[in-house]
Amino acid sequence: MRETNKHISYTNLTKKNPDFQVDYVLKIDKEIEDIIPYQGMRCDFRYKNENISYMIYPEILDKNGQIINSRDEEMNSEGKAFMWIFGDKDLHKNKLLLGTEGYWVVGSYTLAEVVITHVFF
Numbered sequence: 001m002r003e004t005n006k007h008i009s010y011t012n013l014t015k016k017n018p019d020f021q022v023d024y025v026l027k028i029d030k031e032i033e034d035i036i037p038y039q040g041m042r043c044d045f046r047y048k049n050e051n052i053s054y055m056i057y058p059e060i061l062d063k064n065g066q067i068i069n070s071r072d073e074e075m076n077s078e079g080k081a082f083m084w085i086f087g088d089k090d091l092h093k094n095k096l097l098l099g100t101e102g103y104w105v106v107g108s109y110t111l112a113e114v115v116i117t118h119v120f121f
Helices: 010-014
Strands: 020-026 044-047 056-060 078-085 101-106 109-119
Touching: 010 078, 044 056
Parallel strands: none
Antiparallel strands: 020 078, 020 109, 044 101, 056 078, 101 109
């Protein structure tokens, strides 16, 4: 693996823990079907039934629950991811409930459907 394609975990970068965890299923809209999801991507997060996107980024986990450390490793079409809020966490405290549904989005297009499975704050 080339060093430039190594993913450095957000825990190492921020010295904090993730904010929540989701189960995801890739459901890429036709308009963005050429996008290949990868570890370290900066897609946004949108709650189901809202039209607001938030800077909440995924960090993809492997089948053993470990952070994938390569940007080159192909993501599974479904799996688990830690989620990191980059912004005001207080906006989300009442929304982040187990079972809450949402989306990873690129602009107004859906990349994946997600369900919150753990909240860490």
